[in-house]
Amino acid sequence: MDLEFVLTNTKTDSIIRNGLIAATCLNQSLRLLDYGNVIVQENYRETSQVRIITGGANFMGDLVGKGMLTAAIQGEQSSAPASNIILRTLHELCHGHPGGALVIVPGDIGDMLNFGVAVERALNSDLRIRTMTVCDDRTCDRPRRCLCGIVLVYKIAGAMADGERNLAAICDYCRRLCENMVSAEIEVFGGQSYDECKCNRQSSPVDSSSKYLPQVKVCLDNLIKVCRVSGSTDALNVDCLDDEFSDDKLLLTSNDEIVVLVNNNNELEKLEMYSLVKDMIEYLRSMNLQVQRFYIGDFMQLSHTKLSFTILKVIDSDVLYYLDAACEATGWLRMVQGEYPLNTDVVIKGVIEKTIRTESPVKGPRLSETHTNILLFSMQFACNALISCERQLNCIDANKFNSGGIGKFKGDTGTRMRTLSELLLKRMKVDKIPLEYPFTFFDNMSKILEKSLGGSTGCIYSIMFEAAANVFGAYELNEPVRIGMWMEAFGAVVEALQRYCDVRFGDGTMFDPIYRFVETSKLELERNCSSLSDDGLGAFGVAVEKAEETIEEIKKRKVYADPGAHAVGIWMRAIYEGVKVRWPN
Known part of the structure; x- marks a missing residue:
């Protein structure tokens, strides 16, 4: 039987499981839990740090590792993880753990609902958990979507946990990050330049037969408002709070430091990606913004969009410190290999056994x-x-x-x-x-x-x-x-x-x-x-x-x-x- 036949005839659930096994095989600091499609750091029981947990339909297993995520719960094809799997994972990682866990939920309705059910039930079991939702796409009406900005939140939250920061501090800081972050899609047109940006047109012509390189259009008009500082704080308020400004825009001032992340999502070839980096840096510099860090790669495979980018305001020096901190997640840095020969024996049994509860417990006051x-x-x-x-x-x-x-x-x-x-x-x-x-x-x-x-x-x-x-x-x-x-x-x-x-x-x-x-x-x-x-x-x-x-x-x-x-x-x-x-x- 040849490999092509095996791949094309594998059931969806088997493909997901096999893919997760391969991901843990290539990063030997990870393991796969036996009760579901959950990738965890192998030593999660040996540390007192806050656990950083996420999950969703999109694959996030390569963002698990020391200095980033503690665990990622994989959903089925194009759907969120089941609430019972999420709940068991919360018990597995938080039972008897005084440090608690921060659950970072992608802002997609299926993920929010299933995580919501699980988190509320976990709280009723007296687990120490804080939760936050990332909806960083400010270009669409409610409900907003989650784009690639969540990757930066994962990295900073993981670095803070690695630095022994407590749960409340990590959660509050990451929420501040979300308030100072915007994301949007990057439009790619076929073959010909197209000067009109997305916010000013109804449709875009695409010439699929063109021999020219793709034309990329990045429009920031609906995302950020850059104010040139001159004089007092009162003058700054007058300059910024004009008719063009809305709550959906990120307010920046001249010479503000920013971090940019571009999620390629397998859209552009490498030379095209780096050409985009050059153009974006020059464009942002022309707006008097200081690009301190620029990340580009295939961080997440998003089904609802192709190329996307995130701008994060550097609210203090800790942002760059945590982004530069050591990280073993292969989706952020290199693969972690070499400790022993590669093998696919990566499944470990969860410590907390699943208990079947036939009746709800008796807690709290009683009615007359x-x-x-x-x-x-x-x-x-x-x-x-x-x-x-x-x-x-x-x-x-x-x-x-x-x-x-x-x-x-x-x-x-x-x-x-x-x-x-x-x-x-x-x-x-x-x-x-x-x-x-x-x-x-x-x-x-x-x-x-x-x-x-x-x-x-x-x-x-x-x-x-x-x-x-x-x-x-x-x-x-x-x-x-x-x-x-x-x-x-x-x-x-x-x-x-x-x-x-x-x-x-x-x-x-x-x-x-x-x-x-x-x-x-x-x-x-x-x-x-x-x-x-x-x-x-x-x-x-x-x-x-x-x-x-x-x-x-x-x-x-x-x-x-x-x-x-x-x-x-x-x-x-x-x-x-x-x-x-x-x-x-």
């Missing part, structure tokens, strides 16, 4: 019998409401997907919600959903929704419930459940959705009514009461009304209603009505 019954009744109310609205939700879903009914997609949001609701009713009937402890209830609901609802919607609801569980799990068992705990949990839900879904109020998604409900509840409770009384119930009702008004505003603002937002309105109203019926006078 009255409040437990209210929770049960309101849950049943919500499930019945979603079942009765199946057809309505399907129609809204179909209208949005088919652009006004032109397509043939029937819509399935209502059907999925009905199926989930029937499952929940069935489980509640046989006491399979724990209700006495809010932590246990939310933790259990998170797992049910992720598996039963599925897709992005299942991940979103799972993140919501995990975030709420995390709040209640932090309290002692003997503490009474107070209204402040519920408000803290609601606030955690909003923060988690913003962190992992890259959403903001006004985007016209299911986040809008949830955000309005939480903010209104806070205002009403501060105004009227401090305990769950009649006034507390009244505040709940006002908040539900405001959430429903927000859903109506979405309908007016958008061509098609959002089925997710509509579903939120249905179960939110039903829960309130259920609570009102059973609430003691």
Whole structure:
């Protein structure tokens, strides 16, 4: 059997696994964990440093090594790693490790959602973890994408960990880096010069038959604003904050020091790459910017773009110090070989055995019998409401997907919600959903929704419930459940959705009514009461009304209603009505 036959007939999962084995074979300081496609530093258990963890659909295994990443979790073809693999890796690297871990998530929706589920569950297991998302492409509308700037974040975070910096310091510094960094695609045209940049045209002519070298166009107009400093700080503010400046631009001043990274992504040949380096350096110098470091290579293989670049402002001398620090990741420096003959025996067994948990643990305060019954009744109310609205939700879903009914997609949001609701009713009937402890209830609901609802919607609801569980799990068992705990949990839900879904109020998604409900509840409770009384119930009702008004505003603002937002309105109203019926006078 020849090699060509083997390669062309290998299943996708085998190709990924074999590729990771080869990557670890070529860097003998790495190993591959047995339970999934996870590349780790071989000595990760022997150091007290902060662990730097990432993952995604794009291959990042060659960025793992001393001075850079501790571990990279590889997703399947064009998809994010599964949340259970991410969670097990977090346990593997963080269990019993006081230094903790920084999880750096590429700003792509699949990666953010799956990492979000795993991180929230890891936090509920008392693992020491901080997380940050890198969305460095400032040329596109929300949601922003992750381009090559994340490579610089990996390098600096890894060097800081190698220098024994603590978790909070590394996380805060890397977030500052992201605030001072922009990335964008570099356009490549075939054969002829093309003077008009991307931000000023609708389409670009490409002559694939041309005999000339490719023409490369780099446009910085939409990315950076360079201010010439003269006089006082007040003058600087006047010069910079003009009509041309926006929050999406990186604000620089004359003679600022910058770092540039170009990710070739197998687009240009080597001579073309270095020619691009020369032209970019001269162009940036003409803007009175000082290029202190310039990196170019195939750092990441991105499926959604070809050639891209990053500009990072040197915010202090530590940026260059950490970039110059020693690093054994082969994607940044040379291969690490020579300690012993190459071999493919690179799989090691994880230290932490996988445990199958059949029930959610009991943590946090306990509800009274009255409040437990209210929770049960309101849950049943919500499930019945979603079942009765199946057809309505399907129609809204179909209208949005088919652009006004032109397509043939029937819509399935209502059907999925009905199926989930029937499952929940069935489980509640046989006491399979724990209700006495809010932590246990939310933790259990998170797992049910992720598996039963599925897709992005299942991940979103799972993140919501995990975030709420995390709040209640932090309290002692003997503490009474107070209204402040519920408000803290609601606030955690909003923060988690913003962190992992890259959403903001006004985007016209299911986040809008949830955000309005939480903010209104806070205002009403501060105004009227401090305990769950009649006034507390009244505040709940006002908040539900405001959430429903927000859903109506979405309908007016958008061509098609959002089925997710509509579903939120249905179960939110039903829960309130259920609570009102059973609430003691």
